[in-house]
Amino acid sequence: MLALGTRSVLRHRWTRFASTAAPSSYKLVVIGGGASGLAVSSTLSEKLGKNEVAVVEPATRHYQQPLFTFVGGGLKSFGDTYRPMADVMPPNAQWINQAAATVDPEANTITLADGSTVSYEYLVVAAGIELNFAGVKGLESAIGKNGVASNYSPKYVEKTFEFLQNVRQGNALFTMPATPIKCAGAPQKIAYLADELFREKGIRDNVAINYYTALGKIFAVDKYADAMNAVAKSRNINVNLFHDLVEVDGSAKKATFKVLGSGPAAGESVTVPYEFLHVTPPMKPFDFIKNSALANTAGFVDVNQYTLQHNRFANVYAIGDCSSLPTSKTAAAAAAQSHILKHNLLAQIQGSDKPALEYTGYTSCPLVTGKHKLVLAEFSGYSGQPHETFFFNQANEHAFSYWLTADVLPSIYWNSMLKGTWTGPSAIRKFANPTSSN
Structure with missing residues (x-):
């Protein structure tokens, strides 16, 4: 009997060979092997049968x-954050281990990076969003050294803790860009x-922590904005609104921000020395979407915010x-969206007259505030109103919320969401917060 690792390698090699040897035509093509793409393709490849569904995904690792x-x-x-893509790819789906280069929705075709073409009857775009380190002057040459790190990239995330441990004094800066992220x-x-960490090391009085956000609030929903402002104040973290990072000088360890908004300093630049700089890079739609007929004016796939169906195709x-859905871009949102999309698309494929389900904009953002503390923000991005699963006030820091996020949700992610069986906590909410009192 083959060892697990050997089976994984052989499966990976066979999948790569099979996917690159005969990309052709499929009932459904899903572009993207991230959380949302696998949640959709896992279910629909079971419903539609083997090799009726293809997943276009260039990566060989899947990251949580x-x-x-x-x-x-x-x-x-x-x-803890990754597994081989071959191990999470749905067994009934064909993995096309290529990047999408162009999409022609008029012809129902996708051109891959190697120049080959895949045709489809139905298409689900689940490609994610692109990190744009080049969008900040000097960032590409500074990131990963000069005290500059980013939790958003698997290439640099380990540098964050490494550089934080080296801090002894000075400014620690944390940024939030003006783009959707x-x-x-x-x-x-x-x-x-x-x-x-700085408090545990006894150096907190020597380090000034500054949070710079290009937005006008620390968080979009007022209930959680109030909570996070209180946390920041209690930790002596300086919150600077309407400050967008525009340049990093790694050799000099200086960061420059442009002041946004309509205040008296709007349009001015502010340069700050740093000892540590955590950058959230600006993000953008992938070019193959932005340059296609699928995109809206902002470059995102132009879909109905309730049904997730394209407004033209x-x-x-x-x-x-x-997607163009006007809610926060999170794994929790993708889980809820997957239920709506799969129902509506399958009904269309089967010619069913089932009424369409509608997505309400539900999303969640677990805000870690310490090793065993977390504010569990749950809300609708459409209404801006909290939509909490549990009976207690989730705007309060809570050890239960931390345990749920750090230990329970990762297991749900690997064992249920990627397999298409986790679509959010709505069923739990009926019992854990039946009156929606908070």
Whole structure:
């Protein structure tokens, strides 16, 4: 009997050979092998049958990105965050181990990076969003050294904890850009973990922690904004609104911000010396989406915010970070969206007259504030109103919320969400918070 590792390698090699040898035509093609793409393809490949569904995904590792904050804070190992893509790919789906280069929704075709073409009857775009380190002058040459790190990249996330441990005094800066980003709470979470680390080392009085956000609030939803402002104040973390990082001088260890908004300093530049700099890079839609007929004016896949169906091409859907859905881009949002998309798309494929389900904008952002403390923000990005699963006030720091996020949700992610069986906590909410009192 083959060992598990050997089976994984052989499966990986066979999948790569099979996928690159005969990409052709499929009932459904899913672009993206991230959380949302696998949640959709796992279920629909079972429903539609073997090799009716293809997944276009160039990566050979799948990362559970919500864990990157814990790695950057020294609370989990980087090895906890990933598995071989071959091990999480749905067994009934064909893995096309290529990047999408162009999409022609008029012809129902995708051109791959190697020049070959795949055709589809139905398309789900689940490509995520692209990190744009080049969007900040000097950042590409500074990142990974000069005290500059980012929890958003698997290449640099381990540098965060390494560089934090080297800090003895000076400024520790944490940034949030003006562009849409995935996991909008992550830029400030690492600031709270850094504060805790500096206190444990007895150097907190020697280090000024500054959080710079290009936005006008520390968090979009007022209930959680009030909570996070209180946390920042209690930790003596300076919150600077309307400050967008525009340049990093790694050799001089200086960061320059442009002041946004309409205040008296709007348009001015502010340069700050740093000892440590955590950068949340600006993010953008992938070019193959932005340059296609699928995109809206901002470059995201233009879909109906309730049904997730494309506004022009009826056989196209989108989910997650690449979509135009006006809610926070999180794994929790993708889980809830996957249920809506799969129901609506399958009904269309089967010619069913089932009424369409509608997505309400639900999303969640677990805001880690310490080793065993967390504010569990749950809300609708459409209404801006909290939509909490548990009976207690989730805007309060809570050890239960930390345990749920750090220990329970990773297991749900690997064992249920990627297999298409986890679509969010709505069923739990009926019992844990039946009156929606908070």
